């Protein structure tokens with residue numbers, strides 16, 4: 001588990017101020033930059049050509065919630 005958290009920390013980039021959230025329909029200021037692939041696999045909608053996704057506070061929370069759920073499923077799968 002510790003390893004996963006470390007890896008996650010590495011993928012969270014710092015971003016410049018004034019960058020907007022990549023989620024379609026959201027214009028809030030982004031606080032985190034994450035691999036677009038990860039964001040898509042979490043079920044969040046971003047532009048198809050994006051390689052990096054910029055998430056605002058709210059969408060980052062949503063992303064975290066969804067990835068947490070995924071991890072729980074993975075854990076459950078491993079133990080079963």
Ligand SMILES: [Zn+2]
Nearest residue numbers: 021026056059
């Ligand atoms: Zn947003």
